[in-house]
Amino acid sequence: MASRSRTRNLQVFDTELSADTVEWCPVSASNDVLVCGTYQLQKGAGEEDATPSRTGRLYLFEFRQEAGSMIPPLTELQRLDTAAILDLKWCHVPVSGHTVLGMAAATGELQLYTLSGSQEGGRSLQTLSSVEVGTERLALSLDWSTGRMDSSDVRVVCSDSAGCVSVLSLAEGALTSLSQWKAHDFEAWISAFSYWDTQLIYSGGDDCKLKGWDLRVGPSCPTFTSKGHSMGVCSIHSNPHREHILATGSYDEQVLLWDGRNMRQPLSESPMGGGVWRLKWHPTHQHLLLAACMHNDFHILNCQLALEGNGGACPVVASYILHNSLAYGADWSRLSLEEPIPCSPAVAEPKESLTESGGHLRIQYESPTASFDTSLEDDAGRYIPEGIAAPSTTPTAGPALNSNDDSSPLSGLLASCSFYDHMLHVWRWDWAPHEVQQKPEQC
Template identity: 90%
Template sequence: MAWKSRTHNLQVFDTELSADTVEWCPLSSSHDILACGTYQLEKGAGEEDATPTRTGRLYLFEYRREGLMSPPLTELQRMDTAAILDLKWCHVPLSGEAVLGMAAATGELQLYTLSHSPEGGRSLHTLCSLEVGTERLALSLDWSTGRMDSSSDVRVVCSDSAGCVSVLSLAEGALVALSQWKAHDFEAWISAFSYWDTQLVYSGGDDCKLKGWDLRAGPSCPTFTSKRHSMGVCSIHSNPHREHILATASYDEQVLLWDGRNMRQPLSESPVGGGVWRLKWHPTHQHLLLAACMHNDFHILNCQQAFEGSGEACPVVASYILHNSLAYGADWSRMSPEEPAPCSPVATEPKESLTESGGHLRIQYESPTASFDTSLEDDAGRYIPEGIAAPSITPIAGPALNSNEDSPSLSCLLASCSFYDHMLHVWRWDWTPDEAQQESTGSNVDPAGALAALTL
């Protein structure tokens, strides 16, 4: 079946400081909430050897589609913080509230609760923090709740620049360190739980190693050590829908899929270019994987055939290229682009509204090969790039994505951010079967280009 795949930009927001992480809230009552973190390295004034400082800012947004003439994001809050390396929402409410975890350049893991004010507004408030080590940066975190299972045993895993991995528990509103060990020779860029067996933890480091750890056996020896990646391992994500499936990525520009029962040989190896900083499985469709490829934009991979044992690289079904800098943060929303916002208290006047627009917003994008203008607002108020033709590409066959087989289509809402141009983008991806093309040609080739991989 020929498929049409299109990406549309909905809004661009200037974070002022370098943006490196974005996270949509997974809780049903707050699907419209988006957090974005920034990281800014400030060189010391005066002496050349002055210690640089790392500062950051945490943004909180609300997504609400109230009309075509209004950009959908409204800023609810901004907080100046230490530089932020990673953000992750807990997948279940804790004491009835959404909780956001932050890995900070001060070596701290900081937790914030999302609170509702009597007037109807929502904001983040400090819950607690814990330093995982002195003179180090906390680099990543993951919650043990990835399958949305409520549990009294909620834990967080955190990796740091000293090569250590820490496991912490949250009890009575306080973080408690359960264990910490030296996992990698250099920076431990990433750590993650197996969402199917939360006694299993994975880590990846700048020593090019991917390791597994069984918390029941203690951290004295990893359950496996893989050197399949040829450069630093930056991203690990356990599939919350399919047991044993693990995705990993590296500076080596490869996305590997694994069956956790056999870590000697990956199920597939997919070259995506640019070095991969983050991977995110789709919140409901088990075979869709979002990749933030630092020097090569953002891509969505279809991993279905790899699950079935084809051994082939996962095809890219969509690409989003409208960032102008390092592609670092990316996440799927659980809302559809047209879905009404979750029921919530009546909003008060926001701190800063993003709905005022003085005409068309135009941004100049550059790349090593070309530059182009794009208008991010059309006459109907939709933020869609103009004048960019999709290339002619053989479309990717895909399975029916909806439970309704008569309408096998998918519309997704996503957010992504890029570093040096300090930009947050909210965009949508539509994937639908090209029935008209099939009827007119009887072919699987869509000459108009079935994918939205916009290349310069």
């Protein structure tokens, strides 16, 4: 028995400005919708002390994969010029019948948009509400309280460059500030809800501290302060499937898993070889964790043993290595990939420059809108050339994934973006955790 893992690039899009955040819509009626945010620092012209400006752009896409079609599946629906975007998050449930997107902006604002229209009439983002969390600061992150798909209490937490954390409520289309406090000495890179008890807030900052807050007793004192990370804490995600489980990442290149009932010692520590800017638990499988690792690409961790209390580093079961710049934004789609992705048509080969770097094969190409099969990897994330006997893991049509069956083959659709090369990638991952090796499929 051996696991089989394969990642395949489906499409690449040039965002023109530096890309740092990407999010698939979790609301079931709009699972095919993807947004990408960009951040561009524009240096002032003329005098050396001229204040630089930060600009951004918000992209709205629709993903449609038709069987047998050679048309790239990602279609741009809209682009909006905005302030520089630091983070994007969809509310997990409709609010008053509307699908809502939150944006953390370099102007210090938390901005909300609604997704309007339909597949027949076209969809677009419309401004809903905006609130300034503070002057002369950048809004750095946001999270919704609805991670377990519960709409009974819709709130947003936002962190900023002044080290503050703000909690806001959303009612009747308007944001209302509930509380704000100084949480960290320097930038508060990340803030997040506990999805199981939304009165609990987590925050991480450039002061190397991870902190917990209980809104019932007020933010005058944290419930805990952890120095488990040795550098700035920049990613936090509560597991929506397992109560008390928390994943954190840092510039120290470590992913730590925690049991929220005991924050003295992490459940596991996994070195990633790059600062961990974003972490995302799989939408249905409790043990799979996606990590955007800045200088070391994108990786999927299998946290099963750690969640069972066995400790040790979580193994990497897949790596996506085709970006050529800082790995910042990454997200799982909830779309079901029941139809196999067709083999690529015979087209002219893209220009490639292959260099070995830490065991990774980097592919550089000139066609940012191409749709082609680019990479095979084994369960350790190593590149496997097409010519050798590496079995395909393209699944056959089947039922939806069962989050309680950790041995079933699965297929996932993901998106990732990288900064200086301003690229958005959409890719597919197929994994058979325990499957006998078979004759490879011929594409």
